[in-house]
Amino acid sequence: MTAREQRFASPRAARPQRTDGRIGPLALVRRVLSQRRGASASEFAIIAGPFFMLILGTCEAAWQLVTGAALDHAALKASRFGGTGSNSIPSWQQGGTPPANMPTCRSTGITWMVSAATNRLIRQGANLTVTTETWNNLGAVAGAGAQNAGGASQITSYTIRYMQPFITGPVAASLWGGPGFTHQTTIVIKNEPFDTTAC
Numbered sequence: 001m002t003a004r005e006q007r008f009a010s011p012r013a014a015r016p017q018r019t020d021g022r023i024g025p026l027a028l029v030r031r032v033l034s035q036r037r038g039a040s041a042s043e044f045a046i047i048a049g050p051f052f053m054l055i056l057g058t059c060e061a062a063w064q065l066v067t068g069a070a071l072d073h074a075a076l077k078a079s080r081f082g083g084t085g086s087n088s089i090p091s092w093q094q095g096g097t098p099p100a101n102m103p104t105c106r107s108t109g110i111t112w113m114v115s116a117a118t119n120r121l122i123r124q125g126a127n128l129t130v131t132t133e134t135w136n137n138l139g140a141v142a143g144a145g146a147q148n149a150g151g152a153s154q155i156t157s158y159t160i161r162y163m164q165p166f167i168t169g170p171v172a173a174s175l176w177g178g179p180g181f182t183h184q185t186t187i188v189i190k191n192e193p194f195d196t197t198a199c
Contacts, residue, residue, distance in 0.1 A: 088109070
């Protein structure tokens with residue numbers, strides 16, 4: 001080997017080779033890393049569990065956030081209807097619901113409006129409770145009010161609670177400790193000056 005070849009020779013080539021048959025530590029690591037058979041399956045098995053949990057958690061969080069936003073919107077729509085004192089839903093808000101299925105009383109109309117305002121994302125039934133409380137003036141709001149939708153020009157609070165079931169079912173239920181997440185929103189309005197009509 002010439003002086004030029006020695007100068008540019010690989011450091012690996014200059015190392016003395018083992019004659020006892022043993023493999024050096026770096027050579028052993030290189031050999032293990034070069035054997036990729038089954039590596040993809042092993043990597044997938046390690047990553048799959050946390051990855052799918054992350055995806056399910058993201059879907060569940062988005063589902064519950066959408067429900068919370070829908071409940072706020074529904075409370076606004078229901079309180080606007082309740083504050084008018086009308087017992088019948090206006091025709092432009094009825095959508096495709098047949099007239100025979102429309103509520104004929106303000107108290108049931110408020111609950112119907114909560115569900116209709118969310119395109120049935122929030123469903124009427126045992127999971128939905130709408131509580132209305134009424135006071136004669138703002139100074140009395142600190143105390144307990146009457147449990148009704150109120151008369152003309154009264155202060156009325158609408159408290160809407162809805163338990164939205166988990167979309168991931170038993171997985172989220174085992175972590176959360178229940179079948180769903182309970183959302184609640186409250187809105188306070190002053191009723192319009194209307195003629196009170198009994199249902």
